[in-house]
Amino acid sequence: MPADSRSRILAVAYELFSRRGVRDVGVNELIERSGVAKATFYRHFPSKDALVLAFLEQRDQVWTVDAIVGQAKLRGTTPTEQLLAIFDVFGDWFLRDDFEACSFINILLEMGPAHPLGQASIDYLARIRGHVQALAEQAGLDRPEDFARSWHILMKGSIVSATEGDTQAAKRAQQMAGWLIEHHRS
Known part of the structure; x- marks a missing residue:
């Protein structure tokens, strides 16, 4: 797992979105699996759509x-x-x-x-x-x-x-x- 929080979020998103699509993956699961606080998540990605674009x-x-x-x-x-x-x-x-x-x-x-x-x-x-x-x-x-x-x-x-x-x-x-x-x- 990457050390910095943005990279961790993106690594988890890559795995989940590529396997399950967008709608089946919730923000709470992304936050939990990447081990970041909700505020940290939203600081890097203001919305789930922003994360999907990344x-x-x-x-x-x-x-x-x-x-x-x-x-x-x-x-x-x-x-x-x-x-x-x-x-x-x-x-x-x-x-x-x-x-x-x-x-x-x-x-x-x-x-x-x-x-x-x-x-x-x-x-x-x-x-x-x-x-x-x-x-x-x-x-x-x-x-x-x-x-x-x-x-x-x-x-x-x-x-x-x-x-x-x-x-x-x-x-x-x-x-x-x-x-x-x-x-x-x-």
Whole structure:
């Protein structure tokens, strides 16, 4: 557990929000599990929504940038290989005992697109698409924005399928991803 109170609160929130969503986790549980006083909690996070926004920011860095994009870049030597490697990363993730699906999708569905947390989730999902679009541009694919939108459907669909119990969802999506790449080649 981190030493400073803000980091402890965020660490507990990361664990609970990624596993259980927003509405199932109360402020009192967050305070108790992080071992801080209520005043300390509210000094760092004036509302639960403020804490969820901090969680989403951390999730983007830890999961999207470091784990997915970072690992895909390590596993592939070309932009095309890196795109396909996203589904190798997903395949490993889907088999983990602590697989918790996508927090951005979960919070968007839980809170709705009109809620500020739903909108923040939409923004983070767009950032993921941006990473894909950048790789598509580097790979020289046609219509990289359209490609990224279609690719993102495969990513989100494989996550939902894995949540349903399909442990091969990443391999299935990767096969379709290969077809999508060929469709977007000049």
